[in-house]
Amino acid sequence: MAKRNNKQQLNKIYANALPVTLSSEKYGIALPNLFPHNPISWLFYLVRLVQVNTLYSVPQSTVELVNVKYEDSIFKVTDEESIAKLWRSGFFGKGTLSRSEPTWKERTINRLNLEENEANVVSMEEVTSKRRDERKKFKTERSKLQDLELKERKGDISADEAIQLENLRNVVPNLRSANFKPGFGNDNKDTVIRLEDLELIESNILIKNLEFLQLQAIEVFFLKFALNVVQVSNLTMKQLFYECCLLVENSPSPNVTNKFILDYVVYHHYRSLGWCVRSGVKFGCDQLLYKRGPPFTHAEYCILIIPNDGKEKYDWFEMAAKARVIGTVKKSFVLVYVDFPTQAKFDLLWNSEEYEDEGQRFHDILHSYKVTEVLYRRWAPSKTRD
Incomplete structure (x- = not known):
């Protein structure tokens, strides 16, 4: 059940495949199913098509473009709302302080037990770290079990080791079947504040976000040329294309x-x-x-x-x-x-x-x-x- 709920939560967060707004999403009006053998379905389809294209404006035309900065040969997005939009709608870019998804802010709030984190969601980095720790613990205990079983077969096992062997036979299968599931809440009660953390917090609130979203050149040009959802440092499309080419090969054309x-x-x-x-x-x-x-x-x-x-x-x-x-x-x-x-x-x-x-x-x-x-x-x- 937990796995199913987690999948439903992911489907809700990453519902959009691209960072564009469709008419069906904004106005709740979708084109009906078309049945070629049914003339009425053709008529209903054409009426709805004319309605969508004449009575309503294109939603994407009213959406503010995402501002992408081009500095030191790096394409970066610093606005938190834009970062979430580009990542959750197509998985564009990479967090500079994260493995992929920009979760440095959430992880820092969890680590320092700050007040700003309402949901306190466990990030994918924390899930991976927890699973690795559990796998490491399982391998260590399994190694002990195998050593004791070898001693038992040789008849060279002591009474204390026999008791330990019996306990490991009960514990190891449970460790192997253990499955850490991402959830909510921070179980770490021992908060360690480093010296550099003092510059990031004020009144138990995180005041600085050191992470930005770094985009590849091909991602930036796709967002500009194919979707037209970004504005890159006031560069035209031709200038952007030329700058992207220069990142790989320095030539006049x-x-x-x-x-x-x-x-x-x-x-x-x-x-x-x-x-x-x-x-x-x-x-x-x-x-x-x-x-x-x-x-x-x-x-x-x-x-x-x-x-x-x-x-x-x-x-x-x-x-x-x-x-x-x-x-x-x-x-x-x-x-x-x-x-x-x-x-x-x-x-x-x-x-x-x-x-x-x-x-x-x-x-x-x-x-x-x-x-x-x-x-x-x-x-x-x-x-x-x-």
Whole structure:
């Protein structure tokens, strides 16, 4: 029951897949189901479609854009409301003082027993730490049990050790089946205040939030180009694209095989298919694909992006090493080859003055790239022999 309630709570928190407001959410008016064989359903559908598009304004047009600061080659969001919006609606960015979800403030309030935390929710970092401690304790007790059982089989066990063995046989199975569930409340009654904590609290309230949300370049451009929900330091879309390219390759004009462009093409491709895309640097790849997001399940696929230019970017040893690491963490390894246009065609679209809408310019540029996926499987002789 607790697991079910926790899942329902996560579904409520992360209900939106993207940080956009739909008409059906704001006005409670959704398009009805359409049955091709029923003329009345067609009529009702058209009436509702005209009603939504004429009587109501587009909700997203009235939403204030999220302010993203571009400082020292870093894209950052400091407003707490914007941080929560971008993380809970698509899992964009990473907390600079957290593993992924920006929970430094909540963890600090829990640690210092401050008054500001109303719900006092246990963060994912605390859940992981608790589970690791329990697993470590289980392995220690299991090791003791195995040593005593070995002595018992050899007939070299004392009376005190026999009693200890019997107790461990009752305790170890319970430790193994123990499952820490995230809940509410702080059981830590011994609050340790460090010297640096004194600058953060006043009257038992946290007055400073040292954490901000750091966004990848591909995430920022997706939020600007595909969704138009952010404003980046007063940069136009073309200026933002150029700055993102400069982060990877310093050149007067973007190159057709710039790493940022190739990464963004793949990122946009999978985001448009409904996947949650995160950085894959910790597994030695470019991107990770989640079916829903980090709080729900582990990533299912590891993506390695390769420009399809006929050159060998990775040798056999590097590919085998990546496949071994990815296979060890029980994920599927996907090689994504990106076909790109000629530099002349790219420069023509980039420098053209015919575009009044910058979005159309980048639509044409990115549309000239093609994505091909290959599922890579590591051959294991012990599993495939006759």
